[in-house]
Amino acid sequence: MRQFSEERDWLQFHDPKSLILALVGEVGELAELFQWVPSDKAKQRASKMPLQARAAEEISDVLLYLVRLADELDINLVEAANRKLDDSQKRFSIEQFRSKAPGSSVLDDEVE
Amino acid sequence: MRQFSEERDWLQFHDPKSLILALVGEVGELAELFQWVPSDKAKQRASKMPLQARAAEEISDVLLYLVRLADELDINLVEAANRKLDDSQKRFSIEQFRSKAPGSSVLDDEVE
Amino acid sequence: MRQFSEERDWLQFHDPKSLILALVGEVGELAELFQWVPSDKAKQRASKMPLQARAAEEISDVLLYLVRLADELDINLVEAANRKLDDSQKRFSIEQFRSKAPGSSVLDDEVE
Amino acid sequence: MRQFSEERDWLQFHDPKSLILALVGEVGELAELFQWVPSDKAKQRASKMPLQARAAEEISDVLLYLVRLADELDINLVEAANRKLDDSQKRFSIEQFRSKAPGSSVLDDEVE
Numbered sequence: 001m002r003q004f005s006e007e008r009d010w011l012q013f014h015d016p017k018s019l020i021l022a023l024v025g026e027v028g029e030l031a032e033l034f035q036w037v038p039s040d041k042a043k044q045r046a047s048k049m050p051l052q053a054r055a056a057e058e059i060s061d062v063l064l065y066l067v068r069l070a071d072e073l074d075i076n077l078v079e080a081a082n083r084k085l086d087d088s089q090k091r092f093s094i095e096q097f098r099s100k101a102p103g104s105s106v107l108d109d110e111v112e
Numbered sequence: 113m114r115q116f117s118e119e120r121d122w123l124q125f126h127d128p129k130s131l132i133l134a135l136v137g138e139v140g141e142l143a144e145l146f147q148w149v150p151s152d153k154a155k156q157r158a159s160k161m162p163l164q165a166r167a168a169e170e171i172s173d174v175l176l177y178l179v180r181l182a183d184e185l186d187i188n189l190v191e192a193a194n195r196k197l198d199d200s201q202k203r204f205s206i207e208q209f210r211s212k213a214p215g216s217s218v219l220d221d222e223v224e
Numbered sequence: 225m226r227q228f229s230e231e232r233d234w235l236q237f238h239d240p241k242s243l244i245l246a247l248v249g250e251v252g253e254l255a256e257l258f259q260w261v262p263s264d265k266a267k268q269r270a271s272k273m274p275l276q277a278r279a280a281e282e283i284s285d286v287l288l289y290l291v292r293l294a295d296e297l298d299i300n301l302v303e304a305a306n307r308k309l310d311d312s313q314k315r316f317s318i319e320q321f322r323s324k325a326p327g328s329s330v331l332d333d334e335v336e
Numbered sequence: 337m338r339q340f341s342e343e344r345d346w347l348q349f350h351d352p353k354s355l356i357l358a359l360v361g362e363v364g365e366l367a368e369l370f371q372w373v374p375s376d377k378a379k380q381r382a383s384k385m386p387l388q389a390r391a392a393e394e395i396s397d398v399l400l401y402l403v404r405l406a407d408e409l410d411i412n413l414v415e416a417a418n419r420k421l422d423d424s425q426k427r428f429s430i431e432q433f434r435s436k437a438p439g440s441s442v443l444d445d446e447v448e
Contacts, residue, residue, distance in 0.1 A: 004197060008204060013372045016154040017146050017241055020139075021371040022250050023174075025322035027132075027139055028364010033222075034129050034358040036325035036349045039263035042128040046185045055128075056187045058211035059178060062135075063189060066174055073158045075168045077175060084114060084172035085150040092120060099121040125260045129353055133259040136360050140252010148237045148437035151375035211240040213372035228421060232428060234446040240378040240391075241370050244363075247398075251356075251363055258353050266352040270409045279352075279413045284420035286359075287413060290398055292351060297382045299392045301399060308396035309340060316344060323345040 001068040019069040026061040033058060126184055134175040151167040156224040235242040240297055247289040254282040337404040352368060355405040362397040 005011050033054050037045055045051045070077040092102060117123050145166050149157055157163050182189040204214060229235050257278050261269055269275045294301040316326060341347050355419040369390050373381055381387050428438060 001197065004201060007206050008209050010209075010213060012211070013213050014212060015151055015375075016158060017149070017151050017245060017375065018371050019144060020143055020246060020248075021241060021367040024139060024143070024367035025218075025364045025371060026243075027185060028367065030362045031132055031136070031357040032361035033366065035354050035361060037129070039127055039129050039351075039353065043184065046128060052185075055185055056192040057187075057196055059182055059187060059189065060193040061195045062178055063175075064197060065171070066171060066178070067193075070171050072155065073167055075171060080168040080174040081175045081179075084169055085113065085176060091115060094119050096224075097120050097122075101122060101125050112119065126342075127263075129263065129357060130259050132360075133255040133353060137252045137259060138257035140249045140255065143245040143252065145247060147242050150330035151239075151241065188345060225421065228425060231430050232424075232433050234433075234437060236435070237437050239375055241373070241375050242383060244367055244370060248363060248367070251360060255356055262355070263351055263353050267408065268341070270352060276409075278407055280416040281420055283406055283409075283411060283413065284417040286402055287399075287417045288400070288421060290395060291417075294364060294395055296379065297388075297391055297395075299395060301395065305396040305399045308393055309337065309400060313340060318343050321344050321346075322396040323348070325346060325349050 001064050002071050005068065014068060014072055016069065019065055019072060023062060023065040023069065026058060026065055030055070030058040030062060083104060113176050114183050117180065126180060128181065128184060131181040131184060133176055135174060135181065138170060138173040138177055142167070142174060145170060225288050226295050229292065238292060240293065240296060243289055243296060247286060249294065250282060250285040250289055252288060254279070257282060281327040337400050338407050341404065348404040350404060350408055352405065352408060355401055355408060359398060360395060362401055366391070366394040391397065405407060 002011075005014060032044055033051065037051075046055050056092075067077060070080075114123075117126060145163065146154055146158075149163075158167050182192075188201060226235075229238060257275065258266055259272075261275075270279050291301060294304075338347075340352060361376065370378055370382075373387075381392050403413060406416075
């Protein structure tokens with residue numbers, strides 16, 4: 001992505017806020033693909049064309065801008081993500097969080 | 113991410129639309145970090161604490177949900193992203209797009 | 225929102241790109257509220273506390289930044305939205321689009 | 337929006353999570369309009385065509401889905417937003433927050 005952008009002299013556009021807006025644009029395209037698909041059919045629809053190819057493209061676009069942003073900010077993305085996952089493993093103990101999405105008290109039917 | 117989610121029995125929550133919403137949540141946290149930072153100071157501020165660590169965390173969270181989503185949809189993320197980058201290299205020729213962000217006619221000062 | 229921001233001397237932060245990032249942050253918080261709620265229970269959960277109050281707050285935050293952005297760009301939001309709705313009424317004729325979400329060919333089970 | 341959607345029998349698609357994804361899609365289109373515009377020229381560019389019309393359209397789309405979502409959740413949007421603004425006026429006192437964006441300690445140059 002850095003080389004691709006350099007060759008086109010596009011690095012001048014890649015300040016962090018602009019890259020985040022570009023990322024938001026791609027996330028928006030991904031959301032549009034799935035917005036009206038019934039929840040319980042989304043996975044199956046995405047296993048077939050045309051959604052399969054379109055989803056792969058939009059997810060890729062999100063990744064490419066994320067990689068470009070991490071590069072611009074001198075963040076080693078793989079290291080940072082592994083560290084975050086390690087943290088989450090400690091923070092959300094298996095015993096305490098089994099079958100409970102974090103923050104799911106909000107979701108609890110009984111809660112008044 | 114798959115193993116982490118499996119161990120907590122969280123895969124039940126990971127239908128595609130829910131994962132995209134989780135991704136949106138993390139992109140929102142990333143946006144919040146930078147929203148009021150002046151554009152021309154964002155990169156420099158992100159090279160120092162505390163923004164450096166916070167940005168690395170939020171970018172990681174976006175990646176982790178993106179990886180989980182790709183896995184759920186049986187998309188090989190690295191292959192798909194390389195394919196997308198190859199396509200972009202053909203679509204945006206160096207000659208034609210040098211110094212021009214795609215879609216930049218909208219940005220053109222002269223345009224009426 | 226303009227007066228509120230002026231009194232705190234915050235208008236200096238409100239260039240369009242920053243306001244869009246702030247909007248993204250609030251949309252992210254809204255998404256987080258619903259991400260792990262089962263699709264078919266979301267409406268009912270949102271009719272009760274605590275989700276009812278939380279959803280109202282986050283939807284309000286999105287509106288407040290949207291109003292601030294429209295104001296900053298000298299857009300009459302109510303007029304613009306009515307115009308857009310009129311356009312959509314012409315573009316999506318009742319006969320042709322009944323029960324079909326726009327772009328739903330992507331969703332079509334039969335499509336190969 | 338309710339009548340528009342009812343006439344096309346689209347209310348069936350409008351569960352809260354789907355509407356939030358649709359909102360995300362429109363916010364993405366808004367972000368794309370501004371992503372490569374230099375921060376300090378964004379307001380001026382948006383005062384002229386073609387960006388002026390395009391921005392008004394995308395901001396309207398965001399509002400229309402937000403209104404539809406509030407309606408679906410039985411939230412009185414105007415009341416809720418006024419309440420939120422009142423809360424913010426108390427929470428962010430003029431004296432304490434003058435010229436300081438909330439959360440701006442992250443932005444502070446001196447912070448180590």
